[in-house]
Amino acid sequence: MQRFSDALLDWFYENRRLLPFRQEPTPYHIWISEIMLQQTRMTAAVPYYERFVAELPDPAALAACDPDRLRKLWQGLGYYSRAANLQKAARVICEQYGGELPADYDALRALPGIGDYTAGAIASIGFGMAVPAVDGNVLRVFARLYDDDSDVTRPETKRLFTERVCEQLPADNPGDFNQALMELGALVCLPNGAPLCKRCPLAAVCLGRASGRAASLPVKPAKKPRPELPLTVVVVRGPQGVLLQKRPDKGLLARLWQPLLLEGRLSADQVRAVLDGMGLPVRGLSLLGPAKHVFTHKVWQMEGWLAETDASPALPGNCVWAMPEELAADYSVPSAFAAYLPAMEGKAGAAR
Known part of the structure; x- marks a missing residue:
């Protein structure tokens, strides 16, 4: 040629x-x-x-x-x-x-x-x-x-x-x-x-x-199916804003901020029990709906909940409260949680 x-x-x-x-x-x-x-x-x-x-x-x-x-x-x-x-x-x-x-x-x-x-x-x-x-x-x-x-x-x-x-x-x-x-x-x-x-x-x-x-063309081998991981996302809103949880220093999405993320597909009663254990009694809880995020080697299948609380307990070292303006300006939330960002920003309806 x-x-x-x-x-x-x-x-x-x-x-x-x-x-x-x-x-x-x-x-x-x-x-x-x-x-x-x-x-x-x-x-x-x-x-x-x-x-x-x-x-x-x-x-x-x-x-x-x-x-x-x-x-x-x-x-x-x-x-x-x-x-x-x-x-x-x-x-x-x-x-x-x-x-x-x-x-x-x-x-x-x-x-x-x-x-x-x-x-x-x-x-x-x-x-x-x-x-x-x-x-x-x-x-x-x-x-x-x-x-x-x-x-x-x-x-x-x-x-x-x-x-x-x-x-x-x-x-x-x-x-x-x-x-x-x-x-x-x-x-x-x-x-x-x-x-x-x-x-x-x-x-x-x-x-x-x-x-x-x-x-x-070109020829590429077929991709292997990605394993799917069921997760529960809990957007907790209280007097001091939305609860944010910092991810570990290493690994997937290291050091980024997220709503409360729990392994498995949890029921309303199970979500309430987890929050009670954190000193966050729930006065309202509603479904936010499912969301999926595809990573290179895995898929997150998420179910979202919106929880309202009047409590402001001491939080674990990897958690903070953030007002909407602080969330927008200071905290990096990965796109995996894009479906739940309106609720985190206070734009979703009140929980029931």
Whole structure:
């Protein structure tokens, strides 16, 4: 296959989306945007990105940010380990590189939370280095271009596809080329269905289109079913606001705040008994309804209750009361509890 970079770049310059991190493609901006875009749709990530870089405009500000404030800025994006790794990396950048991301692929790759793809994106877009940036979009594009049904989750397949990207990579414009491949995968060579081949600048050389197999590529193994965990969520409202419980320092959703979370599917009597044991006698209890949250390796199947109490007992060390304005400003609640956030904010009806 002959080089196709000119056709791809011409298409990109005419069709690329005007995104804030493309307006100011500094290495820092590229880094933050790429970490946010892991596991997050572009349309969802952009407003978070804009708020984040407005408050934390450089590695020094990110390194110095209070961890609770950082988690609050990240609230709603999920996968909070990404934010923790950003701060770890920012501290390394300040300690070892004078507060600027290093213009070196291997040094970037060694930073916490930065893998091959992210290092390639920062190096090529932010520094103009001729290195590839191969993500899921690029793997899909090249599987179709080469009509290759190799399993793209296997390391050897990714190595082969990366070599193919390098064969096409223009040394004088690697950043735009990498962005163009990502954009082609996002806008034209779509996942989970038929690609829009009539709009593709590479349609004439696409072997997958010629064979009629493009829509069935790339090949991935079937996902294993996720185990389901039944849980009971209790939103407790009292004179001092809503009861918040801080999650453990390590593990899933570490150090984030949540309503009272109990294992199993509890009845009204069981919920009352738990609250009585905490010194929180209930004067009203009503169902908030079910909710589901899908994590990478498990599914939470939740049933929600709204409990009203007039008591204000001493709380365990991992619990606090928060008024609605404090909840909004200071406490990071993961999106797993989005269905119950109105009740936590006092917007749900009184419990019965």
